[in-house]
Amino acid sequence: TGLTAYDPGYANIASCRSDITFIDGEQGILRYRGIPIEQFEQTPNFVEVAWLLIFGHLPNAEEYAAFSDDLTANADLDEAMKHHFEGFPRSAPPMAILSAMINALSCFYPELFEINDAGHIRTAAAALISKIRTIAAYAYRRSNGLPYIYPNPNLRYVPNFLHMLFSKPYSQYVCSQTVRDALNLLLLLHADHEQNCSTATVRMVGSGQANLFTACAAGVCALWGPLHGGANVAVLEMLEKIHNGHISPQEYVRLAKDKDSKVRLMGFGHRVYKNFDPRAKMLARSAEKLLAELGRQDPLLDIARQLEEIALEDPYFIERKLYPNVDFYSGIIMRAIGIPTNMFTVIFAIGRLPGWIAHWWEQAQTPGNKIARPRQLYTGCELRDYLPMDQRT
Ligand code: CMC
Numbered sequence: 578t579g580l581t582a583y584d585p586g587y588a589n590i591a592s593c594r595s596d597i598t599f600i601d602g603e604q605g606i607l608r609y610r611g612i613p614i615e616q617f618e619q620t621p622n623f624v625e626v627a628w629l630l631i632f633g634h635l636p637n638a639e640e641y642a643a644f645s646d647d648l649t650a651n652a653d654l655d656e657a658m659k660h661h662f663e664g665f666p667r668s669a670p671p672m673a674i675l676s677a678m679i680n681a682l683s684c685f686y687p688e689l690f691e692i693n694d695a696g697h698i699r700t701a702a703a704a705l706i707s708k709i710r711t712i713a714a715y716a717y718r719r720s721n722g723l724p725y726i727y728p729n730p731n732l733r734y735v736p737n738f739l740h741m742l743f744s745k746p747y748s749q750y751v752c753s754q755t756v757r758d759a760l761n762l763l764l765l766l767h768a769d770h771e772q773n774c775s776t777a778t779v780r781m782v783g784s785g786q787a788n789l790f791t792a793c794a795a796g797v798c799a800l801w802g803p804l805h806g807g808a809n810v811a812v813l814e815m816l817e818k819i820h821n822g823h824i825s826p827q828e829y830v831r832l833a834k835d836k837d838s839k840v841r842l843m844g845f846g847h848r849v850y851k852n853f854d855p856r857a858k859m860l861a862r863s864a865e866k867l868l869a870e871l872g873r874q875d876p877l878l879d880i881a882r883q884l885e886e887i888a889l890e891d892p893y894f895i896e897r898k899l900y901p902n903v904d905f906y907s908g909i910i911m912r913a914i915g916i917p918t919n920m921f922t923v924i925f926a927i928g929r930l931p932g933w934i935a936h937w938w939e940q941a942q943t944p945g946n947k948i949a950r951p952r953q954l955y956t957g958c959e960l961r962d963y964l965p966m967d968q969r970t
Pocket of ligand 1 (some may be wrong): 807849
C-alpha cells in the first residue's frame, strides 16, 4: 500500500503546525498564544480572548474598541432568516438548528466569504462570532415558543446574549457582574484546544477550500457527539440520575469501570491530558464562587465532588490517568445561570468558535497547504467477479 503508519483516532500523528494553542497533557498546562489560561481568570473577557486566538496578540485599546463595534454592528440576522427558525419543529435539537443556520449564513452574507486579507477575516470573524449568539438565542426562543428578542446595541457580548435568551418583550433581563464573569470565563475556557475533533473537522473541511461559515457549521456537527462537546449534557444527565436516586455515586463508578456496561464516567478522561485538565479546576472554582455569590446551593455540585473523590482514589482511574475534563463542572455553572441542558453544547460551540476561526484562518494562510486526505488499510474482499442476479444466492 506504500503506507508507513496506521494510527486510528490520529492519536500519534500531527496533522499540522500551529501557533495558536499549547498543551502539555502530562503537566496539565494550557496556553493560548503563549499565555497560561489561569491568567484570564481574574478579569475574564471572552471577546479579548477571541481576538487573541485569531490575530495572535492581545488587542490594544483601539483594536478592542473596533472589534467590539464590529460585533455590535453584526449582531442582527437578516429578517428572512426568521422564517427558517419557524420551519423547524419546536422539538428540534438546538445543535441541529445551530449548524443549519450557520451554514445558511453562507446564503445571506456571501460577501463575507471573500477573505483575502486581515481586514476581511476581521469582518467575517466578527460577523460569525456575533451572529452565532443570535442564532443560538433564537433557537432557544423557538423551542420554547417565545418571541424573538433583538440584540441590544448597548449591551456587551455576554449580557447581550443573556438578554436575547431571557428578556421578555416587556421586561429586560439584567445580567449581574457575577453571572457575566462566570459566563465569560466559561466561554473563554472553551475557546481553543488545538486539534480536538471539531477543530480538526473545521481544518479538514477548510483544507478543501470550503468557506469559513461552512467549515464552522461542520465544526458544530462534530462537536455534538457525547464523547466531545455533548459530554456536558451527558454529565448533567448522569448527575441528575444520581440525584434522583436511580443509582448511587459508588454504583455509577463501578458501572463505568465495567466494559460490558457501556457506561463511562462522563466528564472524565481526555486524549491529551494525563493529569488534571486545568479548565476543570478553574470551572470547579467558578461554580463554587457563582453559587456562593448567588446565594444558592446545587446538590449536583456535591454529587460531582463526590464522584470526583471516588474516581480519583480508584486504581482503575489512577492507572488510566483519567481526571475530570472541561465538561465535568461546566453544566453546573450553566444551570445556575438558568441555561437549560439542551443548550449546553450550543454554549460550548459559541465558546469554541474563535478557535475554529483561528485554525481555519491559520490554515488558509499557510503556503503550500494540502487538502486533508487520510489513507486507510483496506480490509475487504480479495478480487472477485460481478454476478448477474440469477446467479446470486
Ligand atoms: N470512564 C470510564 N473509562 C474510561 C473513561 C471514562 N470516562 N475514559 C476513558 N476510559 C478508559 C477506556 O475504557 C480505556 O480503557 P482500556 O484501556 O481498559 O480499554 C482507557 O480509559 C483509555 O480510553 P480511550 O477511550 O482509549 O481514550 P481516548 O483518548 O480515545 O478517549 C475520551 C478520550 C475523552 C473520548 C474518553 O476519555 C471518554 O469517553 N470520556 C468520557 C466522555 C467525555 O467526558 N468527553 C469529553 C472530553 S473533553 C472535552 C471535549 O473534547 O469536548
